[in-house]
Amino acid sequence: MLVLSRLELAYGGIQAVKGIDIVVDQGELVCLVGANGAGKTTTLKGICGLLPVKAGTIVYRGENVTGSPAFRLVRQGLALVPEGRGVFGGLTIEENLAMGAYIRTDRAGVAADVERVYALFPRLKERRRQTAGTLSGGEQQMLAMGRAIMSRPKLLLLDEPSMGLAPLMVQKVFETIIAVAREGVTILLVEQNARLALEVSHRGYVMESGEITLAGEARALLHDPKVRAAYLGEAA
Amino acid sequence: MPGLIDARHRKRLAWAGVVVVAIVLAILPFALAQVGTAWVRITNTAILYVFLALGLNIVVGFAGLLDLGYIAFYAVGAYVYALLASPHFNLHLPFWIILPIGAALACVFGVLLGTPTLKLRGDYLAIVTLGFGEIIRIFLNNLARPVNITNGPQGIAQIDPVRIGDINFATTQQVLGVAVTGPIKYYYLLLLLMIAVVAINVRLQDSRIGRAWEAVREDEVAARAMGINTRNIKLLAFAMGASFGGVAGGMFSAIQGFISPESFGLVESVMVLAMVVLGGMGNVWGVILGAILLSFVPEILRYTVEPAQKAIFGRLLLEPEVIRMLLFGFALVLMMLFRPAGIVPSSVRKRELESRRA
Structure with a gap:
């Protein structure tokens, strides 16, 4: 589905991602964990065309999409739920969802998908005429995910969905991530909350200052002493 | 079915409104010409x-x-x-x-x-x-x-x-x-x-x-x-x-x-921007209203302020131009206080302002 090889990304002169290899297969839920500033968000931005690629290649569904702009990738089924949600605060929930379906022209399908999103997040249906800016952080996260689903993605990139949320809300958000994955959407999840991310994922990558330091089955990583020491707050 | 009758009634009213506006717009120049070609x-x-x-x-x-x-x-x-x-x-x-x-x-x-x-x-x-x-x-x-x-x-x-x-x-x-x-x-x-x-x-x-x-x-x-x-x-x-x-x-x-x-x-650029802001950014009808207001009010002032001053004080104290800018500034301040999204605000703009304040 997605193959990154020797991918390098930089902000001006600062190298943020130093040649990483990541593979996400069809139907998988893969997580990318690591500390603040490790380059996780940068990686996602590079994949979806929001940041120019310095070196290396991105192959998506067998096609080299390195350097493709974001708006084109969305049309090819690659959707991003940006860090900090990025919902349109002045628009209602309904309007936000409509915006998610911007690239689609099949009205009936869009209407059906709106109902699908409401079924997934009943909370959003209750408040559908409310502006997104008045929602709580957790509700905004749900809306951001719902909005991304509206574009009928084949690969969903989630950037820190748990950030700034109350523990109960985090639990809920992760439940919906699993639900979305069950619907057959391939997911690449970036998280600081390594334990939760590894618990729900099939495979995981650990990133440290711009490089992948560990990779493997999520369950194996959960029991890896190095991971436990560095990210799960346990003594080695 | 009161709802249906109501809707039909409202539609008829809307059409009546359109006809009235059309007639007014059609005869307007001749009416204005009676006052003066200006x-x-x-x-x-x-x-x-x-x-x-x-x-x-x-x-x-x-x-x-x-x-x-x-x-x-x-x-x-x-x-x-x-x-x-x-x-x-x-x-x-x-x-x-x-x-x-x-x-x-x-x-x-x-x-x-x-x-x-x-x-x-x-x-x-x-x-x-x-x-x-x-x-x-x-x-x-x-x-x-x-x-x-x-x-x-x-x-x-x-x-x-x-x-x-x-x-x-x-x-x-x-x-x-x-x-x-x-x-x-x-x-x-x-x-x-x-x-x-x-x-x-x-x-x-x-x-x-x-x-x-x-x-x-x-x-x-x-x-x-x-x-x-x-x-x-x-x-x-x-x-x-x-x-x-x-x-x-x-x-x-x-x-x-x-x-x-x-x-x-x-100044012209600023004037046009003021029309947009005063009328209601993002709302077509508001913007039209803003443009009409800001084009007419100064002219009305020009024809009323001078004679009024002469009648009251016997001479011209304030140039119409000065009063125009004074009133204009005052209007903008009032607007920012009471209707920050414009006279006829766009619904989205209004919500944006409200959600930002909240």
């Missing part, structure tokens, strides 16, 4: 400002790009008309050829301004656009040497009026025993153009493009993640806004018969 001219200018305000509203209201040099596009349209229909180059093309050329060239200038400023927002964009407006004006002022293109500060005179067949828009004609003056003819032409411009704007507001502009205004990164080509959609806003300015400029040239760079200063 008022017909003032109305024509007001309609030109409606074009300008609606054009700027696309850039500022819909796409959220603050443009302080908008009058430059008006200037481009005006000069295209003046150069192609005056003794200056001895060209006398008909207006229906020049107007599209003016719109197209203004559109090119819009893209020219938009391209280097794609990454700028807010204050920074405002500064660059302000500079752009001044550059155009200064060019117009100085393009008289070595080759005389714009005739510099003297401007271009004897610009051809609009002619359609045998109808010359600069002269008075007798139609069915009624004297139809030039300004009245222009009024009807402008009215037709205005109906087209308003229709385009109303359609834009609820279109896919309108939604894309809304998204860009709210959050550009998120807009890109929605699959919106933000570069093209912003350039489109600049281009469309500029073309409306170009059309307005062309009509201005034809009506005035004389233009000079002086007419296209920064």
Whole structure:
């Protein structure tokens, strides 16, 4: 589905991602964990065309999409739920969802998908005429995910969905991530909350200052002493 | 079924409203001419400002790009008309050829301004656009040497009026025993153009493009993640806004018969922006109202303030111009306090302001 090889990304002169290899297969839920500033968000931005690629290649569904702009990738089924949600605060929930379906022209399908999103997040249906800016952080996260689903993605990139949320809300958000994955959407999840991310994922990558330091089955990583020491707050 | 009857009743009322407005607009110039032909001219200018305000509203209201040099596009349209229909180059093309050329060239200038400023927002964009407006004006002022293109500060005179067949828009004609003056003819032409411009704007507001502009205004990164080509959609806003300015400029040239760079200063840009803000950014009807208010109120003041002062104090204490700016500033302060989203706010803008305050 997605193959990154020797991918390098930089902000001006600062190298943020130093040649990483990541593979996400069809139907998988893969997580990318690591500390603040490790380059996780940068990686996602590079994949979806929001940041120019310095070196290396991105192959998506067998096609080299390195350097493709974001708006084109969305049309090819690659959707991003940006860090900090990025919902349109002045628009209602309904309007936000409509915006998610911007690239689609099949009205009936869009209407059906709106109902699908409401079924997934009943909370959003209750408040559908409310502006997104008045929602709580957790509700905004749900809306951001719902909005991304509206574009009928084949690969969903989630950037820190748990950030700034109350523990109960985090639990809920992760439940919906699993639900979305069950619907057959391939997911690449970036998280600081390594334990939760590894618990729900099939495979995981650990990133440290711009490089992948560990990779493997999520369950194996959960029991890896190095991971436990560095990210799960346990003594080695 | 009271609901159904109600809906039908309301529809009938709406149609009645449209008919009333149409009749008023149709007989308006003759009524105004009774007061004085000057008022017909003032109305024509007001309609030109409606074009300008609606054009700027696309850039500022819909796409959220603050443009302080908008009058430059008006200037481009005006000069295209003046150069192609005056003794200056001895060209006398008909207006229906020049107007599209003016719109197209203004559109090119819009893209020219938009391209280097794609990454700028807010204050920074405002500064660059302000500079752009001044550059155009200064060019117009100085393009008289070595080759005389714009005739510099003297401007271009004897610009051809609009002619359609045998109808010359600069002269008075007798139609069915009624004297139809030039300004009245222009009024009807402008009215037709205005109906087209308003229709385009109303359609834009609820279109896919309108939604894309809304998204860009709210959050550009998120807009890109929605699959919106933000570069093209912003350039489109600049281009469309500029073309409306170009059309307005062309009509201005034809009506005035004389233009000079002086007419296209920064104050004009600010004035048009004030119309958009006062009326209600992003709301077509609000913007129209803003344009009409800000074009008429100063004129009404001009005709009332002087006589009033003379009647009360026996002499002129305050120039109408001074009072105009005073009232204008006062109105803007009041508006920011009580109706920050404009007199007729756009629903989205209003919600944005409220959610930001909350």
